[in-house]
Amino acid sequence: MGLSADFLGRDVVSARDFKRDQYDEILRAVEDLEKNNTSLDGALKGKLAALLFFEPSTRTYSSFQIAAEKLGMAVSGFAGPTGSSITKGETLHDTVRMFEGYGADVFVIRHSKMGAARFAAEISDVPVVSAGDGSREHPTQAMVDLYAIRKAFGKIDGLKVGMLGDLRYGRTSSSLAYALSNFDVEITFIAPEALQMRPEVSHLLMQRGVTPKTAVALKDVAGSLDVLYVTRIQKERIPDPTEYEKVKGMYEVNLEALRDAKPSLKVMHPLPRMDELSTDIDETNYAQYFVQAAGGLPLRMVLLNLILGGVR
Amino acid sequence: MSKADGERMLVSRIEEGTVIDHIPDWRADTVSRVLRLDKLAKMQADISVVILQNVSSKGLGRKDIIKIDRWHVDERDADILCLVFPGITVNFIDDGEVSKYTPRVPDTIEGRLRCPELNCISNTEREPVITRFATLKKESMLQCQYCDALLGFDKVPDHVRT
Numbered sequence: 420m421g422l423s424a425d426f427l428g429r430d431v432v433s434a435r436d437f438k439r440d441q442y443d444e445i446l447r448a449v450e451d452l453e454k455n456n457t458s459l460d461g462a463l464k465g466k467l468a469a470l471l472f473f474e475p476s477t478r479t480y481s482s483f484q485i486a487a488e489k490l491g492m493a494v495s496g497f498a499g500p501t502g503s504s505i506t507k508g509e510t511l512h513d514t515v516r517m518f519e520g521y522g523a524d525v526f527v528i529r530h531s532k533m534g535a536a537r538f539a540a541e542i543s544d545v546p547v548v549s550a551g552d553g554s555r556e557h558p559t560q561a562m563v564d565l566y567a568i569r570k571a572f573g574k575i576d577g578l579k580v581g582m583l584g585d586l587r588y589g590r591t592s593s594s595l596a597y598a599l600s601n602f603d604v605e606i607t608f609i610a611p612e613a614l615q616m617r618p619e620v621s622h623l624l625m626q627r628g629v630t631p632k633t634a635v636a637l638k639d640v641a642g643s644l645d646v647l648y649v650t651r652i653q654k655e656r657i658p659d660p661t662e663y664e665k666v667k668g669m670y671e672v673n674l675e676a677l678r679d680a681k682p683s684l685k686v687m688h689p690l691p692r693m694d695e696l697s698t699d700i701d702e703t704n705y706a707q708y709f710v711q712a713a714g715g716l717p718l719r720m721v722l723l724n725l726i727l728g729g730v731r
Numbered sequence: 732m733s734k735a736d737g738e739r740m741l742v743s744r745i746e747e748g749t750v751i752d753h754i755p756d757w758r759a760d761t762v763s764r765v766l767r768l769d770k771l772a773k774m775q776a777d778i779s780v781v782i783l784q785n786v787s788s789k790g791l792g793r794k795d796i797i798k799i800d801r802w803h804v805d806e807r808d809a810d811i812l813c814l815v816f817p818g819i820t821v822n823f824i825d826d827g828e829v830s831k832y833t834p835r836v837p838d839t840i841e842g843r844l845r846c847p848e849l850n851c852i853s854n855t856e857r858e859p860v861i862t863r864f865a866t867l868k869k870e871s872m873l874q875c876q877y878c879d880a881l882l883g884f885d886k887v888p889d890h891v892r893t
Contacts, residue, residue: 433879510857510858511852512858530852532850532851533851533852533879534878537852537877538852538858552852553850555878618881619874619879619880622870
């Protein structure tokens with residue numbers, strides 16, 4: 420596996436910071452690892468990963484933990500605020516400085532505040548990988564998502580991708596939109612007006628020559644899509660409860676909602692799911708979300724290996 | 732007494748300080764807010780501030796003027812002002828000599844503004860974050876360098892750190 424100097428010592432705080440050839444390199448490396456899944460075992464022996472999860476997480480934390488351990492790294496930190504000094508009010512700043520003093524070689528940080536990862540990257544002398552910061556971004560999830568798309572279609576260029584649900588507060592959809600802006604794709608944001616994509620995301624996309632379409636209802640665009648990326652609409656995000664009752668049915672993806680869909684459509688979801696994605700999709704060819712989730716581990720192994728200069 | 736003489740008499744010239752001219756009429760309060768003049772007066776009792784509103788102007792028809800006796804406005808604050816009022820002029824006065832400062836749109840603004848996104852790390856108590864915005868000149872917007880939130884130039888006065 421080639422090892423690019425582009426990644427060495429690099430922070431991963433936003434999907435917008437990476438270019439097409441860098442995404443291609445990561446995706447190729449993940450593909451290689453899946454073909455030879457022991458090739459990176461022990462590659463980062465002797466290094467320490469500090470996983471600082473200021474917000475609770477199960478799958479992202481576990482996938483980073485297992486990835487680091489398979490790479491031979493020691494792992495320290497916490498999987499949520501409970502039981503850590505965060506409940507006593509310790510700041511992100513102090514926590515990063517402290518773990519840096521303990522010899523961390525990389526930080527993986529999840530935090531409820533937007534921009535927390537970028538701030539941590541400014542404080543830290545070692546690379547910082549964002550595992551999600553508030554409703555801003557989740558860049559490694561975007562890499563996982565790209566990999567799942569490429570795995571399904573053998574390509575990303577030329578596809579029509581719909582993103583559905585809470586796009587305003589959903590960190591995975593903004594990161595995926597940034598990542599996709601490096602490819603020749605058509606993007607449609609499907610959401611009620613109050614939960615449409617944040618202006619800064621659409622703004623950057625347009626700067627990069629991608630003009631996203633918008634739609635309010637899935638039924639209006641379902642037939643044209645190659646990929647449907649589903650996220651949950653959180654009731655608490657919509658100020659008027661009656662408004663939520665009105666819209667929630669429009670964003671539940673089940674076989675009935677997909678009756679006009681192309682047979683080749685792939686439905687994706689960053690998981691965990693609630694009511695927005697019916698289990699009646701699970702056994703159909705549409706379901707790509709379990710394949711997507713499985714990509715999280717090799718992707719994170721590849722990324723840590725690239726950043727910390729492990730196996731070539 | 733002519734009208735012009737009457738307006739000239741409104742305020743005598745200052746020997747030391749700043750004159751901010753060509754403020755759109757009735758907007759002097761916004762300038763005062765951006766410059767945090769209220770805070771300044773509390774800090775240094777010998778500073779006098781005179782605000783002239785709706786003064787006749789050849790170019791603007793009507794305009795506001797602010798004269799600050801014995802204090803020089805920070806050039807970085809003057810630059811922030813020009814995001815909101817591009818036509819504003821700033822004159823520094825030392826020993827009666829006037830030197831003109833032409834405010835320019837800054838590339839970045841550090842520490843002066845609050846992020847409009849309440850959930851931004853820069854709005855978090857006890858985290859030692861210095862806010863930083865990049866200027867998107869073509870779009871007349873600022874962008875927070877932590878959370879990426881956008882802030883229109885016209886909203887800048889509402890986000891000055893107090």
